[in-house]
Amino acid sequence: MSTDVLLLNLTRFGDLLQSQPLIQDLHDSGHQVGLVCLDNFAAALPLLRHVDAAWPLPGAKLMAALDRDWRTAAAQLLDLARRIRREAAPRHVVNLTPTLPARLLSKLLAPTPEAVLGFGLDPEGFGVNQGVWSSFLSGATLRRLNAPFNLVDMFRMVGAPLFAPGIAGRPGRFSLRTPPDAAMAHADALLARPENLPMSAHPKGFVALQLGASEARRQWPVAHFAALGERLWREAGLCPVLLGAPAERPMAREYAACAARDRTPFVNAVGRTDIPQLAALLRKMRLLATNDTGTMHLAAGLGLPCLAFFLATAQPWDTGPYLPGCCCLEPALPCHPCSFRQPCPHGHACLTRISPTSAGDLILARLEGGGWQAGLSPELRREARVWLTETDARGFAGVRSLSGHDSEDRSLWLSQQRPFWRHILDDLSSNAAGQAAGPANGHIEKHAAGQTGGQLDAPPCSPDFCRQVTPVLAQAARLLDMLSEQGRLTGKSAKAGQLFLLNCERLQNLLNACPPLASLACFWRELRQERGDRMDELLHFVGLLAGHLERWAAHMTVSSRNPL
Known part of the structure; x- marks a missing residue:
């Protein structure tokens, strides 16, 4: 019954079904896939393809136990987690559920904290999102009106680090089994x-x-x-x-x-x-x-x-x-x-x-x-x-x-976000292993990021909309440049560290105040919170993100001058 990838989806019926393309991609990559889902949706398991083993979680029963005695409920959850971990013996855990209980369960089931993809916990018990697509999905869950991607594709990209070459770039396959x-x-x-x-x-x-x-x-x-x-x-x-x-x-x-x-x-x-x-x-x-x-x-x-x-x-x-x-x-x-x-x-x-x-x-x-x-x-x-x-x-x-x-501007904006977010997230994902370049190369990374992906075909929004968003993107890119400079001096200068933290918050407030950039605001918050204790990694991503935002602002500037 052992599986090398254990998938957690403790959300709604529709979301559970939408895990199927991710399961298909993991299967096609040579993985044996186990699944933990809520027991009230366990009847859907015979319809899912390539689930090698499954463990329904008695959510309602655990909640009832919690009402009676939290110690009993905790003991039951720990017993269940130990049994699943023993039977599944996973090498990786992919958690698609951002709630705190699901994060805790992923920590209990994973062999090491680094084995969790998606939504996990750090050593102090705070929520952490493993992978840049997980950070984006977290923000998209909170601010769905600015989410330009289908939830299925966001699920797939959370698990993409486990895919075989070429699978992440192909269309997802959503095919359920014939009913009995x-x-x-x-x-x-x-x-x-x-x-x-x-x-x-x-x-x-x-x-x-x-x-x-x-x-x-x-x-x-x-x-x-x-x-x-x-x-x-x-x-x-x-x-x-x-x-x-x-x-x-x-x-x-x-x-x-x-x-x-x-x-x-x-x-x-x-x-x-x-x-x-x-x-x-x-x-x-x-x-x-x-x-x-x-x-x-x-x-x-x-x-x-x-x-x-x-x-x-x-x-x-x-x-x-x-x-x-x-x-x-x-x-x-x-x-x-x-x-x-x-x-x-x-x-x-x-x-x-x-x-x-x-x-x-x-x-x-x-x-x-x-x-x-x-x-x-x-x-x-x-x-x-x-x-x-x-x-x-x-x-x-x-x-x-x-x-x-x-x-309409809403439609144009969602269409425009799709290629830019793909460039940003794909670039940050592919460069995650290249953090050894270090913060001293931030400008080189930024320049490279600005050249990634070739010609963009994103449609322009109206001039008025562009004039609303473009200055915010440009100012955000400048703040990221400042963070790259100040970050290299942290630890050497108390003032540089203070300025770094101050400009992190300035950038957050700038993005929060621009509703069309809600997804970017959530993404930046997740990015800095998750990597605040890994300065080299954070600055590596800061340099990449600055280049993408400069390019985005330039595209918006051209659009405002040359509307369709």
């Missing part, structure tokens, strides 16, 4: 009994509708789903199949009331499937219409195309389906996506912005002609930003606008 025969038989039994089906009628196929989401403010209205289902039956003879967990049964009852009024057949599978049975149902569907949910990621792993609604805080850039050819809809409102933990001042207008008519046009176009474009209408372009999922030239998942909203 018993689950397929259960799906057939559910589909055999649609409600409201006329005696002489026979469905020409099935379309799945995922009604729920993690929050009510991220749910397309049930009445909209019902209107969509009625049209798909009336015009295409497709029977809607309702999907969801037991807690979503009230929404299924609301849908049933609408369907009874419209005399529309449907299959109610809400609360009537486990994870393999849900996968089996999806295998029998022609398409999925869904909110941003774990069901959407399950469908992507099974190769089922979907029409996905991204409302409130959700956006397809980072949590969209990892499957080319899916269609993602965001409400075309200036306030979308909204910030986390803030009440909506607009009465949740985004929920009803996208009409059932527009969604139906897209689905019928996709089912009848194989593409979404025929379903685009002037009305839809006013209602929604329409995105098509695809793979970019460097193997990462991305989205492309079908509705002309790629000219």
Whole structure:
């Protein structure tokens, strides 16, 4: 049962599924992969490929024990960690969960602290992120509105130091196993009994509708789903199949009331499937219409195309389906996506912005002609930003606008961040082993970094946006240059050490005050905190980062003078 790489993912169902491409990459690199996940998602394990051993963590049981007696809970966790470590005997631990309990568990499971990739703990018990992609993922988790990469690719790059040559540069492969025969038989039994089906009628196929989401403010209205289902039956003879967990049964009852009024057949599978049975149902569907949910990621792993609604805080850039050819809809409102933990001042207008008519046009176009474009209408372009999922030239998942909203500053900025962050993170990752060059070569490193990657094809933002961001990038590069100089004198001059710390904080405050640079602000905070006790390594990265920011500022300056 021993494995040389132990993967920890103690997050949600969808995030667990999105570990599959990383597991595939590790397997293709010759590793035996073990997995620690929450026990309430253990039913998904038979769907994952190349998991050589798995240890479900009884999170709810441990929390209940903690409420009774923390000493008992700690003893149970230690016993479990010892058993996993003994059975797995891992050489490396890849922790994708940034919480403190998961960091502690990774420390207990790893043979040495240096064997942890991703989210770990330092010797004093403070959180540390091992690897520059881990630092970026940590910041992206906190400030997702500035995350230009799909979560799957960020997971993959956290584990990339363990990949064989060439694997990190290829597109990720998200392919789940076929559900077991018993689950397929259960799906057939559910589909055999649609409600409201006329005696002489026979469905020409099935379309799945995922009604729920993690929050009510991220749910397309049930009445909209019902209107969509009625049209798909009336015009295409497709029977809607309702999907969801037991807690979503009230929404299924609301849908049933609408369907009874419209005399529309449907299959109610809400609360009537486990994870393999849900996968089996999806295998029998022609398409999925869904909110941003774990069901959407399950469908992507099974190769089922979907029409996905991204409302409130959700956006397809980072949590969209990892499957080319899916269609993602965001409400075309200036306030979308909204910030986390803030009440909506607009009465949740985004929920009803996208009409059932527009969604139906897209689905019928996709089912009848194989593409979404025929379903685009002037009305839809006013209602929604329409995105098509695809793979970019460097193997990462991305989205492309079908509705002309790629000219908005938010879209342009996210597109521009992708090549620059790839240059920055790939350069810092590849140079991590070259720290021996030392801080004295900071200017040489900066110059080399500025020449890395050849011609950039990042699209320019508007002149006003560029004028907002460019001075901050330029000032940040200058501060990094100052840090490089002052860092070489720390230990020799008390004043240089004080100035170094002061300018570290000045840089942090500068970036914090510029919302478009939220990801950079989080990245700098993580970078300096993790390497504050390794000055040579920190200064090595400071020199590299300065060159990239100078180049970024120069690109923004040209863009402001020569807009598209």
